Amino acid sequence: MIVGDLKPLDEIVSAVKNYKQVLVLGCGSCVTVCLSGGEKEAEQLSRELSQIRNYPGTPPKFVVGSILRQCERDLVHDYQKIPPGTDAVLSLACGAGVQTLADEFEPLPVIPALNTTFLGASDKPGSWTEKCKGCGNCILIHTGGICPVARCAKSLFNGPCGGSKGGYCEVGQGTPCAWTQIVARLKKMDRLHCYEELQSLKDWRPGGASGVRKRIRAGLGEGSGSNQSKDS
Numbered sequence: 001m002i003v004g005d006l007k008p009l010d011e012i013v014s015a016v017k018n019y020k021q022v023l024v025l026g027c028g029s030c031v032t033v034c035l036s037g038g039e040k041e042a043e044q045l046s047r048e049l050s051q052i053r054n055y056p057g058t059p060p061k062f063v064v065g066s067i068l069r070q071c072e073r074d075l076v077h078d079y080q081k082i083p084p085g086t087d088a089v090l091s092l093a094c095g096a097g098v099q100t101l102a103d104e105f106e107p108l109p110v111i112p113a114l115n116t117t118f119l120g121a122s123d124k125p126g127s128w129t130e131k132c133k134g135c136g137n138c139i140l141i142h143t144g145g146i147c148p149v150a151r152c153a154k155s156l157f158n159g160p161c162g163g164s165k166g167g168y169c170e171v172g173q174g175t176p177c178a179w180t181q182i183v184a185r186l187k188k189m190d191r192l193h194c195y196e197e198l199q200s201l202k203d204w205r206p207g208g209a210s211g212v213r214k215r216i217r218a219g220l221g222e223g224s225g226s227n228q229s230k231d232s
């Protein structure tokens, strides 16, 4: 899922303070699951933002709403509940959701309330860890299901750097060394031969280095005959 964190309140206040009525819009998908941007969080944020002490003058009026997935243009298009008098939208979605709203609600300003942080998973209740950087050419088959792109601080492809000590990464903060984890996993799987196979230099073009990426699904999107992602 996509993980995001609420921006500091003073940053949001400063972005909304000059509007008269702001629609605070939660998103019902990833950011609901990671407890940062669902309808409940939109209500809570709206209550905090309404506190008069946050403003030198009159605070804007805040109205709360929610869309199941702000990153789906059809769902955003069908959202008919923008109250009259709304002069800005505060989105609690990830960056993809904010941009979809901005496209669909143009020329209404759409303000991000979250910092979108990473593609991750919940390893235990209330804790999410980055797992993938969407590099466009997954090599988890060679690395025991542990991603060296996202989980190694240097995104190394052929084993640990000299900073790996006692199973921990030199970046500190108790961060496990991804390559120590990969080797341990491969040993358990009896697949250490994968570690010995040299990975060639990574082509970062499928990872976004050649421009905005797009996926076209045969029969559903523009064109047909392929359901593979392609760069545009």
Ligand code: SF4
Residues within 6 Å of the ligand: 131, 132, 133, 134, 135, 136, 137, 138, 139, 140, 147, 148, 149, 150
């Ligand atoms: S190798 Fe690439 S696609 Fe696979 S998990 Fe890592 S970043 Fe994601």
Ligand code: SF4
Residues within 6 Å of the ligand: 151, 152, 153, 154, 155, 156, 159, 160, 161, 162, 163, 164, 165, 168, 169, 170, 171, 176, 177, 178, 179, 180
């Ligand atoms: S110590 Fe391990 S995780 Fe950290 S940068 Fe080096 S190889 Fe990557």
